[in-house]
Amino acid sequence: MDCIFCKIIKGEIPSYTIYEDDLITVFLDINPSTNGDCLIVTKEHYENFLDIPEDLINHIHKISIKIYSILKEKLNIDGITLIQNNFYGQDIKHYHVHLTPRYKNDKLTHSYNKEDLLELKKIFEKIKSA
Numbered sequence: 001m002d003c004i005f006c007k008i009i010k011g012e013i014p015s016y017t018i019y020e021d022d023l024i025t026v027f028l029d030i031n032p033s034t035n036g037d038c039l040i041v042t043k044e045h046y047e048n049f050l051d052i053p054e055d056l057i058n059h060i061h062k063i064s065i066k067i068y069s070i071l072k073e074k075l076n077i078d079g080i081t082l083i084q085n086n087f088y089g090q091d092i093k094h095y096h097v098h099l100t101p102r103y104k105n106d107k108l109t110h111s112y113n114k115e116d117l118l119e120l121k122k123i124f125e126k127i128k129s130a
């Protein structure tokens with residue numbers, strides 16, 4: 001399979017791996033949003049959140065906490081944002097979670113077009129419609 005993350009896991013493409021165990025590997029994102037931006041990637045190839053087994057999700061959660069404490073100690077981060085993209089917005093079709101360290105005054109923003117948003121009542125009615 002022509003998957004960049006599978007190649008990184010097999011060691012065919014280099015990465016700055018900061019943690020690994022039998023189930024997952026954690027390496028620095030090649031295009032970081034902040035210092036220490038990293039990805040938790042499953043060793044087995046699952047495409048997205050529909051495919052991944054529940055016990056592996058639990059493991060990823062535990063490792064997220066471990067990575068947070070490492071980054072807190074080593075980089076003195078002020079917070080951490082977890083993002084996991086699926087389908088549209090997911091560039092690499094191999095399950096991964098972004099761990100993005102936050103720093104006071106880092107000015108990291110999530111840009112979106114407010115004008116395109118429907119009012120809350122309309123969205124609520126669509127979601128709740130039979």
Ligand code: 5GP
Nearest residue numbers: 004015027028029030031085089090091092
């Ligand atoms: P997605 O859009 O799929 O949620 O995010 C994919 C992430 O993988 C991006 O943040 C991108 O910078 C990162 N990425 C893509 N190719 C490579 C690579 O070859 N090495 C590393 N370390 N990160 C990569």
Ligand code: ZN
Nearest residue numbers: 003006045094
């Ligand atoms: Zn893969």
